[in-house]
Amino acid sequence: xxxxxxxxxxxxxxxxxxxxxxxxxxxxxxxxxxxxxxxxxxxxxxxxxxxxxxxxxxxxxxxxxxxxxxxxxxxxxxxxxxxxxxxxxxxxxxxxxxxxxxxxxxxxxxxxxxxxxxxxxxxxxxxxxxxxxxxxxxxxxxxxxxxxxxxxxxxxxxxxxxxxxxxxxxxxxxxxxxxxxxxxxxxxxxxxxxxxxxxxxxxxxxxxxxxxxxxxxxxxxxxxxxxxxxxxxxxxxxxxxxxxxxxxxxxxxxxxxxxxxxxxxxxxxxxxxxxxxxxxxxxxxxxxx
Amino acid sequence: xxxxxxxxxxxxxxxxxxxxxxxxxxxxxxxxxxxxxxxxxxxxxxxxxxxxxxxxxxxxxxxxxxxxxxxxxxxxxxxxxxxxxxxxxxxxxxxxxxxxxxxxxxxxxxxxxxxxxxxxxxxxxxxxxxxxxxxxxxxxxxxxxxxxxxxxxxxxxxxxxxxxxxxxxxxxxxxxxxxxxxxxxxxxxxxxxxxxxxxxxxxxxxxxxxxxxxxxxxxxxxxxxxxxxxxxxxxxxxxxxxxxxxxxxxxxxxxxxxxxxxxxxxxxxxxxxxxxxxxxxxxxxxxxxxxxxxx
Amino acid sequence: xxxxxxxxxxxxxxxxxxxxxxxxxxxxxxxxxxxxxxxxxxxxxxxxxxxxxxxxxxxxxxxxxxxxxxxxxxxxxxxxxxxxxxxxxxxxxxxxxxxxxxxxxxxxxxxxxxxxxxxxxxxxxxxxxxxxxxxxxxxxxxxxxxxxxxxxxxxxxxxxxxxxxxxxxxxxxxxxxxxxxxxxxxxxxxxxxxxxxxxxxxxxxxxxxxxxxxxxxxxxxxxxxxxxxxxxxxxxxxxxxxxxxxxxxxxxxxxxxxxxxxxxxxxxxxxxxxxxxxxxxxxxxxxxxxxxxxxxxxxxxxxxxxxxxxxxxxxxxxxxxxxxxxxxxxxxxxxxxxxxxxxxxxxxxxxxxxxxxxxxxxxxxxxxxxxxxxxxxxxxxxxxxxxxxxxx
Numbered sequence: 001x002x003x004x005x006x007x008x009x010x011x012x013x014x015x016x017x018x019x020x021x022x023x024x025x026x027x028x029x030x031x032x033x034x035x036x037x038x039x040x041x042x043x044x045x046x047x048x049x050x051x052x053x054x055x056x057x058x059x060x061x062x063x064x065x066x067x068x069x070x071x072x073x074x075x076x077x078x079x080x081x082x083x084x085x086x087x088x089x090x091x092x093x094x095x096x097x098x099x100x101x102x103x104x105x106x107x108x109x110x111x112x113x114x115x116x117x118x119x120x121x122x123x124x125x126x127x128x129x130x131x132x133x134x135x136x137x138x139x140x141x142x143x144x145x146x147x148x149x150x151x152x153x154x155x156x157x158x159x160x161x162x163x164x165x166x167x168x169x170x171x172x173x174x175x176x177x178x179x180x181x182x183x184x185x186x187x188x189x190x191x192x193x194x195x196x197x198x199x200x201x202x203x204x205x206x207x208x209x210x211x212x213x214x215x216x217x218x219x220x221x222x223x224x225x226x227x228x229x230x231x232x233x234x235x236x237x238x239x240x241x242x243x244x245x246x247x248x249x250x251x252x253x254x255x256x257x258x259x260x261x262x263x264x265x266x267x268x269x270x271x272x273x274x275x276x277x278x279x280x281x282x283x284x285x286x287x288x289x
Numbered sequence: 290x291x292x293x294x295x296x297x298x299x300x301x302x303x304x305x306x307x308x309x310x311x312x313x314x315x316x317x318x319x320x321x322x323x324x325x326x327x328x329x330x331x332x333x334x335x336x337x338x339x340x341x342x343x344x345x346x347x348x349x350x351x352x353x354x355x356x357x358x359x360x361x362x363x364x365x366x367x368x369x370x371x372x373x374x375x376x377x378x379x380x381x382x383x384x385x386x387x388x389x390x391x392x393x394x395x396x397x398x399x400x401x402x403x404x405x406x407x408x409x410x411x412x413x414x415x416x417x418x419x420x421x422x423x424x425x426x427x428x429x430x431x432x433x434x435x436x437x438x439x440x441x442x443x444x445x446x447x448x449x450x451x452x453x454x455x456x457x458x459x460x461x462x463x464x465x466x467x468x469x470x471x472x473x474x475x476x477x478x479x480x481x482x483x484x485x486x487x488x489x490x491x492x493x494x495x496x497x498x499x500x501x502x503x504x505x506x507x508x509x510x511x512x513x514x515x516x517x518x519x520x521x522x523x524x525x526x527x528x529x530x531x532x533x534x535x536x537x538x539x540x541x542x543x544x545x546x547x548x549x550x551x552x553x554x555x556x557x558x559x560x561x562x563x564x565x566x567x568x569x570x571x572x573x574x575x576x577x578x579x580x581x582x583x584x
Numbered sequence: 585x586x587x588x589x590x591x592x593x594x595x596x597x598x599x600x601x602x603x604x605x606x607x608x609x610x611x612x613x614x615x616x617x618x619x620x621x622x623x624x625x626x627x628x629x630x631x632x633x634x635x636x637x638x639x640x641x642x643x644x645x646x647x648x649x650x651x652x653x654x655x656x657x658x659x660x661x662x663x664x665x666x667x668x669x670x671x672x673x674x675x676x677x678x679x680x681x682x683x684x685x686x687x688x689x690x691x692x693x694x695x696x697x698x699x700x701x702x703x704x705x706x707x708x709x710x711x712x713x714x715x716x717x718x719x720x721x722x723x724x725x726x727x728x729x730x731x732x733x734x735x736x737x738x739x740x741x742x743x744x745x746x747x748x749x750x751x752x753x754x755x756x757x758x759x760x761x762x763x764x765x766x767x768x769x770x771x772x773x774x775x776x777x778x779x780x781x782x783x784x785x786x787x788x789x790x791x792x793x794x795x796x797x798x799x800x801x802x803x804x805x806x807x808x809x810x811x812x813x814x815x816x817x818x819x820x821x822x823x824x825x826x827x828x829x830x831x832x833x834x835x836x837x838x839x840x841x842x843x844x845x846x847x848x849x850x851x852x853x854x855x856x857x858x859x860x861x862x863x864x865x866x867x868x869x870x871x872x873x874x875x876x877x878x879x880x881x882x883x884x885x886x887x888x889x890x891x892x893x894x895x896x897x898x899x900x901x902x903x904x905x906x907x908x909x910x911x912x913x914x915x916x917x918x919x920x921x922x923x924x925x926x927x928x929x930x931x932x933x934x935x936x937x938x939x940x941x942x943x944x945x946x947x948x949x950x951x952x953x954x955x956x957x958x959x960x961x962x963x964x965x966x967x968x969x970x971x972x973x974x975x976x
Binding site for chain 2: 004005007008009010011012014015016018019022023024025026027029030033042082085086089090093094097099101103104105106107108109110111112113114115116117118119120121122123125126127128129132157160163164214217218220221222223224228238241242245246251254255258262
């Protein structure tokens, strides 16, 4: 160990301790539990792959996983698209209101989670904001019942939470772009849309991918939003995992399910990476801009 | 192309704030119904929850937890940020990635991993386990904020101070810290707000006590009335105040150092490059800083 | 396939009963507000029927309660709490499972007071979720009707109790009188198209399974795998009609109040009172296929930190005043004979107090599935089946 670097090791030692003891170790234990034998609200220290066998074999879990993947995917697409629109506007067209928009976006990331999800009940309910507005405007005769307590309500609520995050991630990248590249494309005859497609979008591809991956993973594993807004049809795997731990008491099965949804999400995200790479949205090589 | 884009952007902002506005408006509802028509404004629900012992307990628990986890995270993450930034460590990039894992993973997995971990070492769920959980949840944010704060500073200033004979601590305290403290304070405030709002992980590691979000969650399972909104409004006030404060500190530091300043939630880094330092400047600045100690 | 032991009401004229339930619902609704307005009349210390000398270890402090909302009888015992310096900290459950899972989970050692229904008695003994109570520790036990005091559910052979019965009643079908013009006659009426997406269910494994078994004509504690599958299919049918499976009765109530739901599968009469507070009128009826009766008891987990407080509370709930109040508030039965006459007519007319013994012989008191069995499905099978229903 280079002596001049020793202070660095000392300074980072606490963080290393925290990471090893409180991040790596718990995840290892969690993985370990998924291959142990269940005991009510505990485990027996005898290894078995039974839990994974059950996950693989019982259809009920795969229905839930499929639904969760669907929610994760749609939420991620919506969040990234809307986030990109917002970020693009702030980066290139906002003018004087730039910092206001940026500040509002940033604050809404931090503006609560549980209470925001809960608020959608009042917005989408039969006597809620949307229905009352539509009734008053005479656009409908009876309140719409399909706004709430289904998968779409879950997606809307999750997108509401993740759009600002995607916007900020993408903005950070767009703000770092050198305008000369876009200028060069325009000089060579591209119109605004072409310049975007050929230059801006590929250069921001990494940020788009990052935002997508993050939103997908967190949405697919959410367990609170489906309970509040999902109703009878919007069940997701996260709730089942929670149930296994807090109600049924089968921890190994819960852990196995938890790892399964993580693995499935990772596969989907890797798939997206491939697609983006093939589509030229993740340019190879160093960062030119 | 400017106008329709602007409309869309502001429309999106309105969409983002729709739940928050709805929540707060209905906290002032007069009748117990959580639906339109609105028959307020009334403060009865705020009064009701203020008189609720369970609410006060939850609020106090949240304050204590946030303070504790924020303090620990601040120390651990600031030290680590300095270490990672100033020195080349073999595990440097691995550490940076690993430290971010708690916020990259879903709260479900982090919470359950902690639950099984505590159970395996025989630790029962309590407010202490919540503090531990919040500490690892908040540390990545603090790390990111302080790191980006450090990135905006010219390291040669501190080096110059070292060359002039200052100890590492003196060099840090005298030359780096005066420029870094907005980042540190901003990180602290941000961490506090994040801890207050954290719910997904907390639900698994908490025992019979309640933090404020957990209190709200159990209230939601009863016959609901606007008192839930009143509590939520209180929570939002705390969290958003924290967020605004953190951002303001970011802006303030921006003006002070004269360079664009970034924190995790607001990457305002533009393409403006740092003005090249005059050769003698770092020495001059450092000398001035050290000189003030002697004179 | 044997017929269920009996429906909630046997030797009663069904129409009269339904009418009485209807009257009761409205009356209790207004009664609850009256009760609130007049304030709590009970005066714990001076009440001659409250046992004097609760072997007085000093009480005071907290009681950590974990069970159904409403069973903590906060209003009925408000004066008593204040007098003895007791604060009841309540956490509420959505399903019966939540009660014992909380006690069994790590960190569950802080619970002082739970309730459970008779069907779980054997299971709770097995799981060690309840601790024995000497009858001397709850003096008011002597005032209970023999059927409750000497009943086998909560009493051990050595004379100790693992649960103190304090209330009883029946699951019924709540519906909004303004949205549902005619009371549903059968549970399966809820499967009709007009109820699509309009019924509420609650996440209580036991109640749903037993009810579905009753509808199909099976005996809940003795079902084969095939019968359980039919139960699952039937429950999934009801779920398709449901807005949501609510995590608690309170949330189910929210759905009924806001109008997202107009009727409840596996409801509870206490909801009528809660909804009346927000000016929504509910009735609760017992359809033709019958329903399940429950006898609920207080219990204290082993190693409860505030055992003495909990015991004193339990004793207080068996006092005359509190018995009458809880019956009105929950539309439930009383366990003390001298409380019967004190009940308002509508509440007294709910249950056949004139012949309790034969009623309970024939009543639909079911146990949950056994923990282990070679011929019948076990409780574990029930649990898995319910998870499958929720995921469907």
